[in-house]
Amino acid sequence: MSATMIKEFRLPDLGEGLTESEILSWKVDVGDTVSLNQVIAEVETAKAVVELPSPFAGVIKELHEQPGSVVEVGKPIVSFEVADDAGSAPLAPSGAAGAGSGEAALDTPRREPNLVGYGAVVEGSGRPTRRARNFAPVVEAGGTKAAEAGPVESAAVQPAPVEGKAAERPRSTPPVRKLAKDLGLDLAHVPGTGPGGLITREDVQEFSGHAAEPALQAQGAASPGGARPGERETRTPIKGVRKHTAAAMVQSAFTAPHATEFLTVDVTPSLELLAKLKTSREFAGIKLTPLTLAAKALLIAVRRNPALNSRWDEENQEMVTFNYVNLGIAAATPRGLTVPNIKDAEALPLPQLAQALTALAETARAGRTTPADLSGGTISITNIGVFGIDAGTPILNPGEAAILGLGAVRTMPWEYRGEVALRQVLTLSLSFDHRLVDGEQGSRFLADVGAILAEPGMVLTMV
Structure with missing residues (x-):
């Protein structure tokens, strides 16, 4: 009989230097046998909900934290009993996975896991095992497997339920459970x-x-509105995404001197263009909205006004201007406001940009936005028009020089060719960091965006 040893798994840094995470749920119990890379817990960082894969194959000996606990990075959260020759398999370094090759050196030294999202290297494979988001098998009473039609986040290999626990838990995806x-x-x-x-x-x-x-x-649960009968107030702990957002907004508002400008434009030609594009073969099956054209207009305007796509380096007292655009889109989610971004958006043709916007929104609503998607933004858009709001003063996403707000499209009397006509009108709101962008630069940028939306053919004079 082989000897065993106890291994502790400490909460890893899930990216971007985050210092703590909340344990949302455990997917295992004490006494369960788990396999390498099996999802053992769901945690919420200040930016996203992520799943923790097991760094060991063995038996769960102790769960050190309960659901709802906020745990600091580096604290033990679970102990495993493993064979003394099993050790721990190292997780793939982020650089290797990011390169797209998936290759890992065969002689990579053993180390404790420190990054979630790629899974541990299977011993002897020389290759990191990515956790696949695929169709999880359904184990029927007779022991056979039936294909599941709905996407469920799962480990690359779904282990059989231990002592019937996994089979008894209601089947759903992590965002639905949240x-x-x-x-x-x-x-x-x-x-x-x-x-x-x-x-x-x-x-x-x-x-x-x-x-x-x-x-x-x-x-003993609260009603959907959040208050129990008879209670005159409800207190909700501020944790996770909402806590991070609150701190970031305070920092942004009191660090960067905000200035906001407004421009109301007739976007009837843009809406007419959208109607034509929807009937074209190139855009078949692609969702097109005013946000699609506004995003493209912003990307063109940034090329002509690069100061809007920059950040303030306080330590070196320098202005850093980006030669690429990671376009952030403010998204309201059940966990709070997030601003995921489309990497290198300036390089995307309009059809691909539209698809990226759709995918970003769907991922955010489902709660599957990753920390990587939430970092590295250079300029953002917030679409307050979807809530029926005409204009506002957006607060900058920390580290960015500008954010463009889109108001609601209204049918209004408007001067058109020397007469008054009913036209489709919206208001643009531009907030910018006045340390990086002066009034002239901000005004020219906003005027460029407005000119493109008012007459899309103006693009020919700008590129």
Whole structure:
């Protein structure tokens, strides 16, 4: 019988120097046997919800933290009993995975895991095993597997349930479980209408509006509105994304001297262009919105006004101007405001830019935005028009020089060819860091964006 030893897994730095994370849920219990790279926990950082893969193959001996605990990086969160010759497999360095080759040196020294997202190197393979987001198998009562039609984040190899625990847990995706937690619902009471009984976001939303009050009271849960009957106020701890956003906004507002300018433009020609593009073969199946054209207009205007695409280096007292654009899009999610960005957006033709915007929005709404997607932005857009708002004064995303706000498109009386006509009008709001951008630069940038949206053919005079 081989000897065993106890290995501790400490909360790793999940990227961007984050100092703490909240344990949302454990996917294992004490006594469970786990395989290398099996997802063992779901945690929320200040930027995203991520899954922790197991760095060892062995048996869970102790869970040091409970769901809801905020844990500092470096603190032990779980202990494993492993064979003394098993050791720990190193996780692939981020540089190797980012290069796209996936190659890892065969003689990489053993070390404790320090990065989530790539999984550990399988012993002897010389290659990092990425956790695949694929169709997870459904184990039926008879032991056979049926293909699942809904996407469920899973490890590359889904281990069999231990002692029936995994099979008893309601089947859903991590974002759906987080939504249910936010609404105070027990997923065990929610009927799943997805393939194989998968509980979908719509199932949770439907149930939250029709859940029987006795069931909620039995759970001791708050109503969907957040307050229990008879309570005059509700207190909610500020953690995770909301805590990070609050701190970042305060830092931005009191560090960068904001200036905001407004411009109202007739965008009827842009909407007419969108209607034509939607019928063209090149844009078949691609979602096109005013945000699509506004993003493209911003990218063209940045090329002519590069100061808007810069940052202030306080330590060196330098202005850093970027020769690329990582375009941030402010997104409202159940966990709070996030600003994921499209890397090298200036290099994307309009069809690919439209697809990237759609993918970004869908990923953010599903709660699958990664820390990498949230870092490195150079300039941002916030679309407040979707909430019926005409204009505002956006606060800069920390480290960026400018943010463009899009208001609602309104049908309004407008001067057109010497007469008054009903036209489609929106207001643009531009906030910028006055240390980096003076009034003339900001005004020229905003005028360029407005000119393109008012008459898309003006692009021919700008590029």
